[in-house]
Amino acid sequence: MSDPVSKPLTTYERYLIFVERIILNINNGKLLSKEHVYRILSESLESGTGEIFERSLAEHSNLLQANFDAQTDTVKQAKATQSLRAMKILKDAWEQWQTNYQVQDTCARGLQRILDAEAQDRLLTLIQVLDPNHTPVFERQHLQILTELLQKTAETLVDDSEAFQLRQFAIGLTRGLASFDLLEGFLVSWLYASQRQVGFERTKVAGPWQIWAQQIASPLPKELFAGQSLNQSAAAIAQSQRSIDISAWVELSILLRYLQNGLVRWFDQQPYDAKAGLHVTGITFVVFAMIWGELSSGFQNAQNLSERDRQYFAKICFRLSLQTLRTFAQRENFPLYGGVFASFSGESFRETINYLDQPLKEAENTQEKARILTVLGYSQAWMGQHNQAITLHQEALTLAREVGDQRCEIANLNHLSRIRLIQKDFSNSESQAQRAVILARQNGDRQGEANALANLGYSEVMLARQQEYVTPEEMETPINHLERGQKLSEKLNDLQNQALCWVGLGTAYVAIEQPQQAQIHLEQGLAITQQIGDRDLQALSHAYLGEAFYQLNQLESATYHACLGMYLLEQRHSKAWQQSAALVVILQGKLGSEAFSNILQQMRSQFIALIGIDGFDHLPNLIERYRQGDIKPS
Numbered sequence: 001m002s003d004p005v006s007k008p009l010t011t012y013e014r015y016l017i018f019v020e021r022i023i024l025n026i027n028n029g030k031l032l033s034k035e036h037v038y039r040i041l042s043e044s045l046e047s048g049t050g051e052i053f054e055r056s057l058a059e060h061s062n063l064l065q066a067n068f069d070a071q072t073d074t075v076k077q078a079k080a081t082q083s084l085r086a087m088k089i090l091k092d093a094w095e096q097w098q099t100n101y102q103v104q105d106t107c108a109r110g111l112q113r114i115l116d117a118e119a120q121d122r123l124l125t126l127i128q129v130l131d132p133n134h135t136p137v138f139e140r141q142h143l144q145i146l147t148e149l150l151q152k153t154a155e156t157l158v159d160d161s162e163a164f165q166l167r168q169f170a171i172g173l174t175r176g177l178a179s180f181d182l183l184e185g186f187l188v189s190w191l192y193a194s195q196r197q198v199g200f201e202r203t204k205v206a207g208p209w210q211i212w213a214q215q216i217a218s219p220l221p222k223e224l225f226a227g228q229s230l231n232q233s234a235a236a237i238a239q240s241q242r243s244i245d246i247s248a249w250v251e252l253s254i255l256l257r258y259l260q261n262g263l264v265r266w267f268d269q270q271p272y273d274a275k276a277g278l279h280v281t282g283i284t285f286v287v288f289a290m291i292w293g294e295l296s297s298g299f300q301n302a303q304n305l306s307e308r309d310r311q312y313f314a315k316i317c318f319r320l321s322l323q324t325l326r327t328f329a330q331r332e333n334f335p336l337y338g339g340v341f342a343s344f345s346g347e348s349f350r351e352t353i354n355y356l357d358q359p360l361k362e363a364e365n366t367q368e369k370a371r372i373l374t375v376l377g378y379s380q381a382w383m384g385q386h387n388q389a390i391t392l393h394q395e396a397l398t399l400a401r402e403v404g405d406q407r408c409e410i411a412n413l414n415h416l417s418r419i420r421l422i423q424k425d426f427s428n429s430e431s432q433a434q435r436a437v438i439l440a441r442q443n444g445d446r447q448g449e450a451n452a453l454a455n456l457g458y459s460e461v462m463l464a465r466q467q468e469y470v471t472p473e474e475m476e477t478p479i480n481h482l483e484r485g486q487k488l489s490e491k492l493n494d495l496q497n498q499a500l501c502w503v504g505l506g507t508a509y510v511a512i513e514q515p516q517q518a519q520i521h522l523e524q525g526l527a528i529t530q531q532i533g534d535r536d537l538q539a540l541s542h543a544y545l546g547e548a549f550y551q552l553n554q555l556e557s558a559t560y561h562a563c564l565g566m567y568l569l570e571q572r573h574s575k576a577w578q579q580s581a582a583l584v585v586i587l588q589g590k591l592g593s594e595a596f597s598n599i600l601q602q603m604r605s606q607f608i609a610l611i612g613i614d615g616f617d618h619l620p621n622l623i624e625r626y627r628q629g630d631i632k633p634s
Contacts, residue, residue: 011049015056018044019090023060026086037093050098057094061087106136107145111153114169119162120308123246124316126169127253133326140177143254147173165246172250179218179251180258186211187262212259220248221255224291234291238298241305244313253320260288260324282335282375285328292321329368336374336411337451337496370399370408378415382534384572386419393419410439410448417455418500421462422536424575430459450488454497457481458504461511470511479508499528499537507544515551522548539568543580550583559587559599560606563619567611570622581626588623 009017022040025031031040045053064087068080110129117125130138138146147170154166190208213225223237267281296317302310328334377392393412400408413436420429436452439445460478464470486501502525509518526541543565549558562583569577588596600607600619607616 011046011052012056015049015053016060019056019060022090023064023083023086026089027082031089034089034093034096037090038096041093041097045097050101053094057091061091102136103141103145106138107142107149110138110142110146111149114150114166115153119159119165120312122165123169123250124312124319126250127316127319127323130253130257131323132257133323133330143173143177168246169250172247173254175218175247175251176254176258179216179221179255180262182217183212183215183255183259184262186215187259188266208263218248218251220245220252224252228291233298234294235298235301238295238313238317239301239303241299241302241313244305244309249313249316256288256291260284282328285324286375289321289324289328292317292324296321325372326368329371334371334375336371336408337378337414337447337494367400367403367405367408370396370403370405370412373399374408374411374415377412381415381419381422384535386423389419390416406439406443407445407448410436410443410445410452413439414448414451414455417452417459421455421458422572422574424462426459426462426466429455430463433459446488447492447494450485450492450494451497453481453485453488454500454504457485458500458507461504461508465507465511472512472514475508475512479505482508495528495532496534499525499532499534501525502528503537503541503544506541506548510544510547510551513551515548518548519545519552535568536572536574539565539572539574540576541565542568543576546580546583550587555587555591556599556603559584559591559596560603562587563600564607564610566622567615567619571615577622578626578629581622584623585626 022031022037026037031037064080064083068077068084071077071080113129114122114125130143132138136142150166150170150173154163154170157163157166186208188208190211207229209225209229213222213229216222216225220237224234227234227237263284264281267284270280296314299305299310299314299317302313305313373392373396377389377396380386380392381389393415397409397412397416400406400412413432417429417432417436420426420432433452433455436448437456440448440452457478457480460481461475464474464478467474482501482504486498486505489495489497489501502521506518506520506522506525509515509521522541522545526538526545529535529538529541542561546558546560546562546565549555549561552558562580566577566580566584569580591599600616604616607619
């Protein structure tokens with residue numbers, strides 16, 4: 001009889017033999033490195049069989065380990081050890097193959113998405129493929145491989161216009177990476193060139209843009225950076241476009257993304273303070289989102305482009321703006337209690353929310369949108385736009401409740417409570433703070449609890465002050481809330497909240513006429529408010545220090561702080577300026593007009609250092625305004 005026909009080996013069996021041969025060749029010195037083994041894997045593994053190879057590798061590895069464990073003879077044990085080392089080399093090569101295969105596969109699928117789109121929509125599809133909010137994220141290696149695939153595919157296309165388009169994409173990706181490489185050494189050098197000012201203050205500093213404009217050669221980024229250094233809206237660049245160089249806009253999208261990510265990584269590594277750390281990280285995201293928002297607005301008004309191009313490139317730019325905002329909102333350390341106060345130029349905040357309005361409208365009712373609205377609402381409150389801030393925080397509160405983001409809900413309750421404090425609506429402030437305290441404790445949100453305790457304690461102090469006479473016993477609960485809030489805020493390194501607690505405690509001690517305690521707390525609060533730039537609390541600190549020094553009968557110091565409180569509160573559009581003005585009038589009466597004027601002149605340099613010459617000259621006008629208002633000093 002003839003031998004039966006041999007049954008063909010399965011893929012799994014063939015891979016078992018393949019693994020055994022590689023181990024043998026490594027042991028015999030025929031394969032000397034992981035790189036050599038990697039090349040063998042790349043040439044031998046069949047597409048779609050990775051899982052099968054993984055199983056065969058695991059089985060052979062278990063056999064080798066069992067063989068090693070069973071050996072008692074020294075020589076045999078040494079051979080078994082050698083085989084285990086060979087298996088380690090093979091496993092390392094396999095891991096590298098998997099990683100590279102996944103990158104190749106991701107890029108191939110990205111390319112296919114681009115090719116499946118209509119030719120006129122492929123640029124938008126490219127922007128969507130590169131969205132950093134998708135998994136896996138396209139890193140430099142992905143971009144380099146995608147560039148190669150685009151170039152190779154372009155060579156196979158019959159349609160010259162489509163081939164040209166893919167080549168433009170490839171050129172843009174390559175130039176974007178090259179431009180970033182050129183600027184990487186100057187990523188944060190501007191911080192040191194400007195005496196450690198980070199470029200976000202309201203004083204005029206160079207920021208990064210001027211240095212970047214000087215270093216970059218590509219026309220579009222150079223023009224954008226030069227405009228930013230002069231605090232000009234990016235909208236003008238898009239509006240002036242007469243034709244579209246696709247490669248230039250792809251380059252810009254890659255360059256800005258890498259600059260943004262580089263800055264964020266650097267700021268994340270800095271210690272938290274008023275000028276760096278999380279605060280500036282948040283500013284970085286919103287500044288780059290704002291730029292894309294401005295470009296979107298500019299394209300909508302680009303009269304030299306066709307209607308189709310205007311709308312298409314406007315859509316691409318605000319999609320990039322939205323991608324940036326979503327990346328920001330998804331961070332674990334998203335600053336629910338921080339805002340974005342100024343642009344890199346150091347000048348006053350441009351109409352950020354107007355430029356971000358369109359991408360926010362495009363966003364669905366998501367957790368990300370609620371968080372973005374939270375930080376923008378805080379920014380508006382910081383700029384004194386309290387009604388706009390309330391609108392944003394209320395919308396964020398509604399969205400946070402819909403998606404069950406309780407930390408965001410607590411944050412917005414706290415923000416609304418604090419704005420009501422500023423508006424002297426203490427009952428509503430107290431009510432929202434109480435809800436925030438309960439929710440924060442239920443959810444273990446220590447930062448939320450600290451903010452809620454500060455708001456609650458401060459509201460209670462101000463409600464008590466509305467009485468004709470306040471007893472120390474009535475202030476016990478508010479003081480307790482503020483002290484607990486202050487200690488918790490100190491542990492969390494929350495300077496903003498510490499400042500509110502100190503000012504609240506100082507105000508409480510003024511109310512019960514313990515001026516020495518009040519002075520200690522208010523001066524601690526004032527130091528922090530000056531550090532963090534909170535102008536509302538800074539104004540209140542001066543106002544209540546004026547009252548504390550008046551109780552101490554230190555009339556010169558009382559005059560200085562009361563006048564500063566009056567001026568700063570009036571500048572913040574707070575009706576509380578009249579309370580300080582009332583004290584100023586009392587002091588003027590006690591001291592006499594001449595002595596009062598002499599004190600102002602003696603302290604002129606100190607006033608000017610804080611409020612400028614115009615502010616100092618405006619003090620008599622405020623006093624007169626108060627007198628003309630027929631508001632009697634209490």
